[in-house]
Amino acid sequence: MRNILLIFRRDYLGYVKAWGFWLSLAAVPLFMIIGAALAGFAAQSSPVRYFAVVEPGSIYADAIEAEFQRREQADAERTSEIVEQLDLPAMGEDEARAAAEGAGVANRKFIAVPAPAESIDGLRPYLLGEKTVSGPLGDKPLFAALILAEDGSELEYWSDDVNVDQLRYLAQDAMLRLARRDALTEAGLDEDFLQTVDDAAFAVPARRIRTVEEQDAAGNEVTMADRAPMFVAGGLAYFLWLMVFSIIQYLLMGTIEERSNKIFDTLLTSVKLPELLAGKLLAVFAVTSTMMLSWGLFAFAGGTVVATQIPGVGNIIEPFAAALANPAIIVPGLISFILGYIMYGMIFMALGSLCDTIQEAQTLLSPMMILLMLPMFAIFIAFQDPGSPLVDIASWIPFFTPFLLILRMPHDPPLWEVLGQMGLMAAFALLILWLSTKVYRAGAVHGAGIGDMGGMLKRMVGLKGKAA
Incomplete structure (x- = not known):
């Protein structure tokens, strides 16, 4: 046993005395901290971008704004669920709504501004950064423009940046919801009909079968303890x-x-x-x-x-x-x-x-x-x-x-x-x-x-x- 301990001591000290060991030891938590900090910084420092919607009226611009608000409301509801699960002090309903709306607007990375021109040729210098448009955060280049096609069959997305697609995907969802709303209206149904149907669907809660004694003590709901x-x-x-x-x-x-x-x-x-x-x-x-x-x-x-x-x-x-x-x-x-x-x-x-x-x-x-x-x-x-x-x-x-x-x-x-x-x-x-x-x-x-x-x-x- 003594010889085993001597070999153990020799090899162990040989490893832990090396600088590489301590560098590798510190690298994991250090990279985790740096990665988390960079991810948070990237999310916070992402630039706010201006976009414009070119159309005869404001139907599509309103649909896009409604989609922004819907997503912000969904984020607020998820936050409320987390607060409830953690048993944190709950806000009043009006206070929570005001806080959610304020946080949603403050965290927006895309802001609608009036279109400085009505055609893609007129918008070209703004989209290329040669000219700027005025907005809530001062003068900025126009990041994207959504232009209704001449035949009214599609809403074209124009931008110089082909990698940032969040706004285009949000506009697609907004157009889908708008089409559903119009179809429901033509059928004589309220625009909230589908939501009402979804709300009426039966819930499927998870239950765990237990003995009678265990069920009396712990209930039958599936919890994190399970x-x-x-x-x-x-x-x-x-x-x-x-x-x-x-x-x-x-x-x-x-x-x-x-x-x-x-x-x-x-x-x-x-x-x-x-x-x-x-x-x-x-x-x-x-x-x-x-x-x-x-x-x-x-x-x-x-x-x-x-x-x-x-x-x-x-x-x-x-x-x-x-x-x-x-x-x-x-x-x-x-x-x-x-x-x-x-x-x-x-x-x-x-x-x-x-x-x-x-x-x-x-x-x-x-x-x-x-x-x-x-x-x-x-x-x-x-x-x-x-x-x-x-x-x-x-x-x-x-x-x-x-x-x-x-x-x-x-x-x-x-x-x-x-x-x-x-x-x-x-x-x-x-x-x-x-x-x-x-x-x-x-x-x-x-x-x-x-x-x-x-x-x-x-x-x-x-x-x-x-x-x-």
């Missing part, structure tokens, strides 16, 4: 995948460096090969755990700040904390986590021991990435439909079992399946451990390379056949 276990299981499965993905660089590069510098010969004079492998695997696990723990603390600190600033957020976090503390999820999750990490870690370490240069290691990265992307696809499928027969079958494939078993736990799979898949994982991890030790010994001690893998596998299979 959904939280699946989100937590998905987070644990993705966390395991991220941990495995993170160890490739450390295991490959560290092993290549020690092999090329003949450090293995020195180490193996002091410790046994199993102790060397255990210490290295533990060190890399500690390195990646340090990274994940640091990012987790960052997320926790950020969540705490948000929870203190916005009342009611704690009520949303509570179901996730309860699901994370559920033994039925966390115990199988930890077992899958440990076995999956050992299995993948030993594969990468064994392959790294066969490489002398980074170029040789790069030839292994493609199959390794494919090997790692397959579990990610399985995680996605299982998260969408945990009861899929494909998930049931794939969960018995050892490379997928660590991830899929975690995702199946919130749905109470049969105990025999859980125990069987855990046993299969353990047996396969032991097999990988035995094979990887053989490959590592051949590569680190005897200098075998990638080209010798086929011969090594044949010898191992041959020895196994003779023993049988």
